[in-house]
Amino acid sequence: EDQVTQSPEALRLQEGESSSLNCSYTVSGLRGLFWYRQDPGKGPEFLFTLYSAGEEKEKERLKATLTKKESFLHITAPKPEDSATYLCAVRSNSGYALNFGKGTSLLVTP
Amino acid sequence: DGGITQSPKYLFRKEGQNVTLSCEQNLNHDAMYWYRQDPGQGLRLIYYSQIVNDFQKGDIAEGYSVSREKKESFPLTVTSAQKNPTAFYLCASSPEAGHGLEAFFGQGTRLTVV
Numbered sequence: 001e002d003q004v005t006q007s008p009e010a011l012r013l014q015e016g017e018s019s020s021l022n023c024s025y026t027v028s029g030l031r032g033l034f035w036y037r038q039d040p041g042k043g044p045e046f047l048f049t050l051y052s053a054g055e056e057k058e059k060e061r062l063k064a065t066l067t068k069k070e071s072f073l074h075i076t077a078p079k080p081e082d083s084a085t086y087l088c089a090v091r092s093n094s095g096y097a098l099n100f101g102k103g104t105s106l107l108v109t110p
Numbered sequence: 111d112g113g114i115t116q117s118p119k120y121l122f123r124k125e126g127q128n129v130t131l132s133c134e135q136n137l138n139h140d141a142m143y144w145y146r147q148d149p150g151q152g153l154r155l156i157y158y159s160q161i162v163n164d165f166q167k168g169d170i171a172e173g174y175s176v177s178r179e180k181k182e183s184f185p186l187t188v189t190s191a192q193k194n195p196t197a198f199y200l201c202a203s204s205p206e207a208g209h210g211l212e213a214f215f216g217q218g219t220r221l222t223v224v
Contacts, residue, residue: 004152034212043116043200043215044153087152091211096160097143097168098202098213100152 002027002092006101013108016077021086021104024070029093033071035064036087038103044087047073078108112137116201116216122224123188123195131186131219133201140206142184143213146170147198156199159184160206188221196223 003026013019025033032051036044048057050066057064061082063074073086085105089098114135123129135142141160145153155168159178173192178184184203188195198220204213 032211036215041198041218041220043114043202043217046212046214049212089153096141096166097155097158098153099155100145102150102152 002090002095002099004088004090004099004101006086006088006104008104009102010105011107013075013078013106015079015108015110018074018076018078020075021073021106022070023073023088023101025088025090026069027090027092027094027099031091031093033066034089034091034098035071035073036089038085038087047086075106078106080108080110082106083108114201114203114214114216116199116219118219119217121219121221123221124224126190128187128189129221131188131199131201131221133184133186133216134182135184135201135203135216136182137203137214138181139203139214140181141204141213142178143202143204144168144174144176144184144186145200145202147200147218153200156186195221197221 005024007022035047038044048064053068061076065072085103087103089100117132143158144156157176159165175187200218201216202213
């Protein structure tokens with residue numbers, strides 16, 4: 001059975017203080033690993049898809065990386081508007097839908 | 111603009127009532143999904159559909175029903191058999207199910223039992 005674990009559950013950063021969020025996974029054949037951003041009361045917004053170990057994707061202050069067991073979402077010099085819950089999900093050979101972790105709630109203070 | 115539209119945004123249900131949540135997409139996607147989100151929990155899969163007139167149960171299908179009569183539409187009915195329906199419901203779609211392609215989400219419906 002696919003498993004996705006995100007850590008930490010919550011993270012508080014000062015504006016400009018870089019950090020990383022972790023997503024560890026156990027799947028039977030990875031077809032894709034996905035990162036989403038979710039604001040309170042809204043649907044998740046797609047950020048990145050990673051397919052193979054060593055792959056990296058970047059968007060503004062965010063960079064996602066992938067190894068065979070985990071993915072990291074690096075946030076460089078965050079701003080208060082980066083505050084949100086970040087969700088990690090996997091699609092594997094054994095499933096037709098995305099399997100989500102519980103998310104990391106990020107708060108960036110001025 | 112292409113996207114996924116969920117309605118209503120807020121819904122209140124009395125005990126013993128069935129309610130239907132609407133989900134429409136104009137992305138020409140084959141696959142559609144319903145997830146439930148509770149505080150402190152990840153998204154849990156209720157039902158998914160890979161193609162018109164076909165759908166499969168997810169991890170928490172009990173007390174829910176769906177239909178897929180049109181490619182664009184995938185309504186979810188929360189029946190009186192669902193004992194704890196208060197939650198945030200999210201509909202999503204992707205070009206195909208079972209492939210490494212991202213899913214796109216609607217803005218959600220918050221259902222509250224009163």
